Amino acid sequence: KQEVTQIPAALSVPEGENLVLNCSFTDSAIYNLQWFRQDPGKGLTSLLLIQSSQREQTSGRLNASLDKSSGRSTLYIAASQPGDSATYLCAVRPADSWGKLQFGAGTQVVVTP
Amino acid sequence: DTAVSQTPKYLVTQMGNDKSIKCEQNLGHDTMYWYKQDSKKFLKIMFSYNNKELIINETVPNRFSPKSPDKAHLNLHINSLELGDSAVYFCASSQGEGNTQYFGPGTRLTVL
Numbered sequence: 001k002q003e004v005t006q007i008p009a010a011l012s013v014p015e016g017e018n019l020v021l022n023c024s025f026t027d028s029a030i031y032n033l034q035w036f037r038q039d040p041g042k043g044l045t046s047l048l049l050i051q052s053s054q055r056e057q058t059s060g061r062l063n064a065s066l067d068k069s070s071g072r073s074t075l076y077i078a079a080s081q082p083g084d085s086a087t088y089l090c091a092v093r094p095a096d097s098w099g100k101l102q103f104g105a106g107t108q109v110v111v112t113p
Numbered sequence: 114d115t116a117v118s119q120t121p122k123y124l125v126t127q128m129g130n131d132k133s134i135k136c137e138q139n140l141g142h143d144t145m146y147w148y149k150q151d152s153k154k155f156l157k158i159m160f161s162y163n164n165k166e167l168i169i170n171e172t173v174p175n176r177f178s179p180k181s182p183d184k185a186h187l188n189l190h191i192n193s194l195e196l197g198d199s200a201v202y203f204c205a206s207s208q209g210e211g212n213t214q215y216f217g218p219g220t221r222l223t224v225l
Contacts, residue, residue, distance in 0.1 A: 043216035099161040099210045
């Protein structure tokens with residue numbers, strides 16, 4: 001059974017510092033991996049989706065890498081801003097599970113001005 | 114121009130009641146989902162529909178019954194509500210399975 005872990009559970013950084021968020025999964029047989037952002041009391045916003053054949057995806061200040069063999073993905077956010085404060089979730093779509101995203105518990109990020 | 118909308122946003126009700134949550138997406142997607150986020154913030158898939166057909170029913174009690182009248186709508190009806198049903202329920206949609214999922218704002222259900 002696929003398990004997704006995000007460490008640390010919470011992170012606080014000063015504005016301008018780069019953020020590094022980790023996601024690990026136990027089964028390397030994945031279809032893709034998605035990173036989401038969740039603001040308090042709101043729904044999830046998709047940030048990046050990496051297909052199993054890809055090594056990384058970039059969007060603006062965000063870069064996500066995927067190392068399937070070691071069961072890891074990392075989300076980098078460059079030059080963090082207070083507006084980046086949110087909970088970041090990674091979700092794995094296992095290779096043999098149609099439509100099922102397996103979510104991690106998330107990393108709560110606070111960027112202080 | 115909300116992409117995925119849910120009603121109501123908040124729902125407070127007594128144990129034993131029956132309630133419904135509605136979801137609509139205007140993205141033209143063919144796949145819709147219901148997720149439950151519990152008090153520990155874990156998100157778990159409940160149901161998935163593709164072209165109005167139920168594809169995933171993830172060991173959810175029979176008291177929960179999804180209905181998809183058309184590809185743009187996926188409603189969730191819950192019978193005989195229990196305390197443990199208190200959670201935030203999210204609807205999501207995607208174009209085809211395995212693609213980026215777009216989430217609604219969530220419905221916070223509190224059962225007293």
